[in-house]
Amino acid sequence: MTAIIQADTSAAVAGRARAHGTLRYLLRRPAFVVSAAIALGWVVVAIAWPVLAPYPPDQVHPLHAFGRPSAAHLLGTDWLGRDVLSRTLAGSSSVLVLAPASALLAVAVGTAIGLTAGYYRGTVDMVLMRITDAVVTIPGIILDVLVLASFGRSELVLVLVVAAGFAPLVSRTVRAAVLAERERDYIDAARLRQEPAVYIMVAELLPNVLPPILVELTIRLGYAVFAVATLSFFGLGPQQPSPDWGLTVSLGIQYVQNAPWIVLAPAAAIGSLVVSVTILGDEIRAAVER
Amino acid sequence: MLAARRRPVSMRGLRGYVLRRMLLVPVTLLVVSLIVFALAQLVPGDVGRAILGPYATAAQVHRLDAQLGYDRPLLVRYWQWVTGFVTGNWGNSPVLQVPIRSLIAARIGNSLLLAAVAFVIVVPVSVLLGVLSGLRPGSQADRAISVTGLALLGLPEFVGGTFLLVIVGVLLHWLPTTAQAPPGSGLATRLHYLLLPALALVPVLLGYLSRMARAGTAETAQAPFIRTATLKGLPRRVVLGRHLLPSALLPTLTVVSVQVSYLVGGLVVIEELFNYPGIGKLFLDSALTHDIPTLADITMLLAAIYLIISLLADIGYALLDPRIRLAPS
Numbered sequence: 001m002t003a004i005i006q007a008d009t010s011a012a013v014a015g016r017a018r019a020h021g022t023l024r025y026l027l028r029r030p031a032f033v034v035s036a037a038i039a040l041g042w043v044v045v046a047i048a049w050p051v052l053a054p055y056p057p058d059q060v061h062p063l064h065a066f067g068r069p070s071a072a073h074l075l076g077t078d079w080l081g082r083d084v085l086s087r088t089l090a091g092s093s094s095v096l097v098l099a100p101a102s103a104l105l106a107v108a109v110g111t112a113i114g115l116t117a118g119y120y121r122g123t124v125d126m127v128l129m130r131i132t133d134a135v136v137t138i139p140g141i142i143l144d145v146l147v148l149a150s151f152g153r154s155e156l157v158l159v160l161v162v163a164a165g166f167a168p169l170v171s172r173t174v175r176a177a178v179l180a181e182r183e184r185d186y187i188d189a190a191r192l193r194q195e196p197a198v199y200i201m202v203a204e205l206l207p208n209v210l211p212p213i214l215v216e217l218t219i220r221l222g223y224a225v226f227a228v229a230t231l232s233f234f235g236l237g238p239q240q241p242s243p244d245w246g247l248t249v250s251l252g253i254q255y256v257q258n259a260p261w262i263v264l265a266p267a268a269a270i271g272s273l274v275v276s277v278t279i280l281g282d283e284i285r286a287a288v289e290r
Numbered sequence: 291m292l293a294a295r296r297r298p299v300s301m302r303g304l305r306g307y308v309l310r311r312m313l314l315v316p317v318t319l320l321v322v323s324l325i326v327f328a329l330a331q332l333v334p335g336d337v338g339r340a341i342l343g344p345y346a347t348a349a350q351v352h353r354l355d356a357q358l359g360y361d362r363p364l365l366v367r368y369w370q371w372v373t374g375f376v377t378g379n380w381g382n383s384p385v386l387q388v389p390i391r392s393l394i395a396a397r398i399g400n401s402l403l404l405a406a407v408a409f410v411i412v413v414p415v416s417v418l419l420g421v422l423s424g425l426r427p428g429s430q431a432d433r434a435i436s437v438t439g440l441a442l443l444g445l446p447e448f449v450g451g452t453f454l455l456v457i458v459g460v461l462l463h464w465l466p467t468t469a470q471a472p473p474g475s476g477l478a479t480r481l482h483y484l485l486l487p488a489l490a491l492v493p494v495l496l497g498y499l500s501r502m503a504r505a506g507t508a509e510t511a512q513a514p515f516i517r518t519a520t521l522k523g524l525p526r527r528v529v530l531g532r533h534l535l536p537s538a539l540l541p542t543l544t545v546v547s548v549q550v551s552y553l554v555g556g557l558v559v560i561e562e563l564f565n566y567p568g569i570g571k572l573f574l575d576s577a578l579t580h581d582i583p584t585l586a587d588i589t590m591l592l593a594a595i596y597l598i599i600s601l602l603a604d605i606g607y608a609l610l611d612p613r614i615r616l617a618p619s
Contacts, residue, residue: 031437133318135325139551139552139554139555139592139596140551140555141554141555141558141559142554142555142558142573142589142592145558145573145574145577146326146329146577146585146589147329148577149576149577149578149580149582149585150329150330150582222444223444225444226444226446229446229448229449230446230447230448230555230559233446233448233559233562234558234559234562234574234577234578235578236577246446246448249448249449249452250448250562253452253455253563256452256455256456256459256460256467257460257467260456260460260461263452263456264452264453264456267448267449267452267453270446270449271445271449271450271453274444274445274446274449275441275444275445277444278440278441278443278444279437279440279441279444282440
C-alpha cells in the first residue's frame with residue numbers, strides 16, 4: 001500500500017516537473033512571449049476598459065461625427081461622433097467572453113464524448129464517430145448561420161452553436177489519446193478493483209490524457225475568436241449599440257471611403273487578438289509534443 | 291493541425307475504392323438533408339405568421355400555411371422537399387416571392403468567377419512558398435514563411451479584407467473598392483473589379499496550402515529515391531521537377547476538400563463585405579430575413595458541391611499516386 005502511494009506521489013512530482021520544464025521552454029521562445037503579452041493585454045483591457053477609455057463608448061456627439069484622428073480623439077470619431085478609441089477598448093469585452101466560453105464548452109463536451117467513445121469502443125464508439133463525421137461535412141460557418149437563423153439571434157445560442165461545431169473535432173483528439181491509454185496496466189488494475197466506469201474515465205484516464213486536451217483548448221480558442229468575430233460581423237452576435245468589433249466593422253464599412261479609421265481600429269484589434277491566440281496555440285502544441 | 295497523409299486504398303484496388311467513395315456522397319447528403327430539415331422546423335412561431343406579420347388575422351395565417359404546405363405531417367413535407375430538391379423543383383422564396391432556382395441561377399456564376407480568380411492567385415503562390423520553405427527546413431526563409439502562414443491562417447476573412455480595402459483601395463487607389471463592374475462591361479473589366487475581393491480570400495487559403503506543400507516537400511526531400519536521383523548525377527532541375535514535386539504535392543491535393551470548405555465560408559464573408567451579388571450574399575440575406583426554404587436549398591447545394599469536389603480530389607489523388615493506380619485489383 002505504501003509503495004503504491006509512493007509511486008503515485010513520485011508520478012505526480014514527475015508530472016509537475018515536466019509541466020515546469022514545458023513552461024520554462026516556452027518562456028524562452030520569443031514568439032510565445034510576444035503573443036502571450038498581446039493576448040494578456042487584451043484580457044486586461046476587457047476588464048479595465050472603463051478606467052482606460054477616455055470617453056464613455058456610447059457618448060453620442062452628432063456635431064463631431066466622422067472626426068479625423070486628432071489630439072482630442074486619438075483614433076477619430078464614428079458616424080454618431082462616438083470616440084473610436086474608447087469603443088475599440090470596450091469592444092474587447094464581448095469577444096473575450098463569447099470566444100473562451102465557446103472553446104471551454106466545446107472542449108468539455110468533446111472530452112466527454114471522446115472519453116466515452118474511446119473507453120467503451122464498439123457500438124457506442126461507432127455511433128458517436130458517425131454523428132461526428134456528418135457534423136464535420138457541413139462547413140462550420142454555414143452550420144452556425146443556419147442554426148442562428150432558425151433559433152433567432154442570441155449570444156447564448158452563438159456560444160452553443162460555435163461549441164457544437166468544435167466539439168466533434170475535440171472528441172476525435174481525445175478519443176485517439178484514450179485508445180492509446182486504455183491498454184495500460186493501471187487501467188486493468190482499476191477494472192480489477194471494480195472501480196465504476198465513470199470513475200475510471202474521470203479519475204484514471206482523464207489526468208493522463210490532459211496534455212492533448214490542453215493543446216486542443218488553446219487551438220480551439222483561436223478558432224473560436226475567428227468564428228465569434230465572423231458571426232458578429234454577419235450581425236448574428238451582439239446587437240447595436242454594442243461596441244463589438246465585428247459588428248462595428250460591418251456597420252462602418254459603408255463609410256470606408258471617407259472615414260476608414262472607423263473600421264481600421266476594430267479590424268486591427270481583432271487581427272492582433274486572433275493572430276496572437278493562434279500563435280500561442282501553435283507554440284503550446286509544439287512545446288507539449290516536444 | 292495538418293491532415294495526415296491519407297492512404298485511402300487497401301489491396302482491393304482502384305475500382306472498388308472509387309465505387310465506395312462515390313456511394314458515400316448520397317449517404318452523406320441524406321444525413322445533411324435531415325440536419326437541415328430538422329433545423330428548418332425549429333423556426334420559432336409559424337411560418338405564415340412570420341411572413342404576414344403581427345397584424346394578419348388567424349384565418350389569413352392559416353390559409354397561407356395551407357398554401358405553403360406547412361399544415362401537412364413532417365414526413366410528408368420532408369419527402370416533398372427532398373424529392374423537389376433532387377428533381378430541381380425548388381419552389382418559391384416566401385420572402386422574395388421569386389422562384390428559388392432563378393435566384394440561385396442568377397448568382398452562382400458570380401460566386402464561381404470570384405472563387406476561380408482567388409484560386410488562380412493562391413495556388414501558384416502557395417505552392418511556390420511551400421516548396422521554397424520545404425526545401426530548406428529550419429532556414430530563416432522557412433521560419434518567416436511558416437510564421438506568416440500561421441498568422442494568416444487565423445485571420446478572419448473580413449479583417450484581412452478590411453485592411454486590403456482600406457490600404458489598396460481607399461488610400462492607394464490601386465484597385466476599385468466595389469466588386470461589381472458597371473453593367474455591360476467586358477470580362478477584363480469584371481476581372482479588374484474582382485481582383486480586390488479575390489485577394490481578400492487569399493490569406494486563409496494561402497496559410498493552409500503553403501503549410502501542406504511545405505510538409506510534403508520536406509518529407510519527400512528526405513526520401514531515399516531523391517537521394518538516388520541526386521547521386522546518379524541528375525541535374526537539380528530534373529530531380530526537383532520530375533521526382534520530388536509530383537510526390538511532394540500529392541498530399542496537398544487531398545486537402546482541396548478542406549479548402550473548398552474554407553472557400554465557401556470565405557465567399558459568404560467577402561461577398562457581404564464587398565456587397566457582391568453571389569450565392570454567399572444570398573445565403574446570408576436569407577438567413578437575416580428568415581427565408582428558410584431558400585436557406586435550406588442553398589445549404590444542400592453547397593453541401594453537394596463540396597462533396598462532389600472532395601470526391602474528385604480523392605479520385606484524382608488515387609489516379610496520380612502510382613502505389614494506388616498500379617495496385618492489383
